[in-house]
Amino acid sequence: MERIFIRSDDTGLEILYPPYCEICGNPIPDSFADTFPYCAACRNRPDRDDPPVRIRAFGKYLYENEFPGDTLSNEIRGLKTDQRFVPRLCECLYYAIERQYPDLRDLDVVIPVMRGSDDRAYNPSALLAEGVASRYGIPYLDVLYKSKVYRSLHSIHDHREKEKEIAGNVGCRYRFNGESVLLIDDTCITGATKRECATVLQAHGAGEVWSLVLGRLVNRKHLETLRNYNE
Template sequence: MSTLSLLLDPFLSLLYPPRCLLCRTLGAACLCDACARQIAPVPESLCARCGLGLSPEGGGCHHCALRRPAFDRARAMGAYEGVLRAAVHQFKYRDRPQMAEPLGLLLADHARAQSVALHDLRFDALLPVPMHPIRRRLRGYNQSERLARVLARDLGLPLEVKSLIRTRATRPQVGLTGDARRHNLRGAFAVPRPAKVAGRTLLLVDDVVTTGSTLSECAAILKAAGAKAVYALTLAAG
């Protein structure tokens, strides 16, 4: 931090005191404790593999029944609704990259406290789901990478941001059916240096999982390049 920043920061804090971006409470950096406590957990009845909710009618997981995902297991911190949905929207669409810090720390705490069904694993590296360079320039940052940096730092895991890249710009996944999502992502990812992932157990990080198509496509590419196993962790599911 520069000397000028050290001098100006106290005055700027007085003029523009930190507020929770969701409820506007003073004194909170981006996300206050009260809002964080309102994050709804994922349903208790979820698929052991993909981490998504099971069908209320029974019969197992319809996501995995349609197409078995390429990743070994996936888990999310909370349901994509209410406070968490609002926080992700601020982070992703409202130019609030600073949301990565509180959300990443919450995700790290969740990973440690709940073990997210990954407790018996030793990860060799953590990888964010990549964004195409054009979309990254338009947004200014890759929210999954920002989240992954905080998570990797807090969990003490190596971070690989160049081992998985996006080679083709795709349509936004929002609103697409499962089949359309899979078709949209076909050929969109690549591993430029297979030796960086070969024989390794990897943890993918993304903001939201809806059907698991993006995580599955990434995992398939990583495994084709020689990865031993690929697991996934997201902020939200739904």
Template sequence: MKLTRFLSNLLSPPHCVFCGEPIDFRMPENVCAACERQLPYNNAKRCEICGCGLDIAYGKLCCRSCKNERPYFLKSISRYIYKDKVADSIRHMKFGSEQIWIAKTLGLLLAQTLREEYGDIEFHAVTYVPISKARIRERGFNQSQVLAQAICKQLGYKKPVALLEKPKDIPRQSSLKLRERKTNVIGAFSPANAHLAVDKTILLIDDVQTTGATLNECAKVLRKAGAAAVYCAVVASVQI
């Protein structure tokens, strides 16, 4: 679908968050029946720690990467695989007139997965992967913060707290080779309101997970600030 059509459809609710087509107002999640049938849910067998597509050789619990070096987070979950209409919707979330609405809607959808996967965990705080001040000026908002706000509202948690900062921009992860991503994020984040992390079980929200390097680095900063445990949740993960 052309972007202009997508955006003009977005201006006349209710419409599907994935394709922009009008939908029955009784569909509470803003997903049309056609998209719902085709959405790439991340429900295949996956690493129980990082959520990536499972390496069959280590198929019982975790992937080769988690087995070699346990991440700083205990678990990361994603609702979708990053492709097709899910990838389109996440790209549209970062620009255009309805970007906040898309972020809120994807947050509500991710909340369903959180309820299923993390329903028995008591989170003391919900936080999000920060973006730099320069990027906030450019985009107008941090999409991960809006996702986290929608999740907290939906699940009845206290509002998200800023526990991390990104003092300056680094080369975009998506512009780098997989191997370079891990070193690129080292030192990119610093703690904020660190006292609020001490001994807490924290839920960390982001939009997309690729290698998990960003989430791992954020979890490392939170653990070093004294967090007891960090769990992650993203809208979609890239299957690599």
């Protein structure tokens, strides 16, 4: 597998190259890959062997103050206010499905994560999900919604607090009959939103849930830890 995807605009983007956590997609040290393929956060989760969702990412999402020049991360942030980023970012998801995670094409339905906490006129995740559904001929459903207003999870730093904040506050307006789901979002920071969405989807009859995101958060400290392990 290549480590760099050359997009149609000749931009080279680094993909999220293995090994990564089997549950949340977070990069893990090379030595973990064959013996214990989980990150520290997922290792002791009580649902580790049967998680509500498994998350996969095209590339890394990096904080602007740590890596201000990262193209993918800047485009993901730009997508929140500018729909012109949609075609080029959809290209990244197509590459992920066709080259990184081809099994995702076999899932039954594509669903976007619900609209965020801001007042923007569109849902970036829905635009990405529509592109994926159209390209691969997979049914598209926009059925998740916020059943109660909650704080933006990006403003909460503790992952346990994030999970408590969103718990019980996501609704679903569709009854499934065991269909497998490809849940689309722009980023994965801790996975709290994806886990809650998957729990709700399965409570409404969905089968297995996988999530594909453009960028998996990897901060500078984590990258340094990986380098130390791999040296």
